[in-house]
Amino acid sequence: MSANGHSHHIPPRSGAAFELKAGEELIVIDPEGGQVADLLAVSLADIREMLSSGRTLDYAERIYLTTGDKLYSNRSNVMLEIVEDTVGRHDFLLTPCSEATFRLCYDNEPPHQGCHGNLAAALAPWGVTDDAIPVAFNCFMNVPVDGETGRFKVLPPLSKAGDHITFRAEMDLVIGLTACSAPASNGGSFKPIHYRIVPKDEGGTASDG
Template sequence: MTDAGKAGEPTRIAPRSGAAFKLHDGQLLTVIDPEGQQVSDLLAYNAHDVREVLSSGRTLDYAETIRLTTGHSLYSNRSRVMFEIVHDTVGLHDFLLTPCSVATFEHFYPDKPVHRGCFGNLAEALAPYGISEDDIPIAFNCFMNVSVDGNTGGLRVLPPVSKAGDCLKLRARMDLIVGLTACSAYDSNGGSFRPIDYCISDG
């Protein structure tokens, strides 16, 4: 659990860490890449029933695209809108890949130090809200650049195209508990680790 600071003022998530906070119906969450080329994993739960959670499958099904941007909605596992994307300066995000974890590092980076990743950071940040590791689904990966081969379906994680100051603004459509990270995986961030900023406003 974290202090989100004063309404409208940015709060910084340090590199390779995470935060969790409440967001009220109608409030705006702005996720900012302050230095460029940094991914942020975003999760959301119904604040009144955490069994209702952000759903990649429902969202991609209803959007009929994997390229989610301004005008699209992010749905829950109960087919209800959790967020509306109201402003997006990047237009390239991922909703296919799961948060990086210890297992991710052991699988993809066997020659590098193991890190608990976004999964571990989200689990710690969300635990005070009664959300366990088994409650963590696929995250909406803000600014993540995942290439899909049109012939083979192969996936490649490429450096983000986001530049310093780029942002994604989402409007909450219900009271939410939100988990947010500054991603820890090497490939996701072009081999470097930077912070993520966010701010909450009333619209």
């Protein structure tokens, strides 16, 4: 364990949830490279306040977010700010993969509850319901959009082993985080995700210790 706390490991195709207090930093690490982590944020004070892709994109005037960008709630409050990003490509357009994703989008994949089911299960102890889960911030997910036609592709992430993105909490939050379950998002492989919580005023480092 380092001065900044140890790494938590999320096994392939699973999820976790934990509290992140205002001022704390969350480092989401892709330990092997090429893996997606869906991130959801819910206000600890009132679970009806949660991450909003539509608010965030509207205020950023960009669909690709990176260092310096703020993630807003459905009440237009800042929940998280991206304070470090070694990859620079994430997705905030698509919902977490779900049982329906496997049914509708994959011909040869056995059903899986996906990131949606994993987030719902992980966040249930805080009272978050399945129906309430919105578009997540999909760390490392690589969804280039063709601006002319509007078509997009889900390509393998650009992240390499050890790459990370760091968020600072601007309010007390419950975070849901997954190691993504959808083959297309991860270039066909399923790998773990690591994360670390950096206490307020300690300053983050990303070494995966």
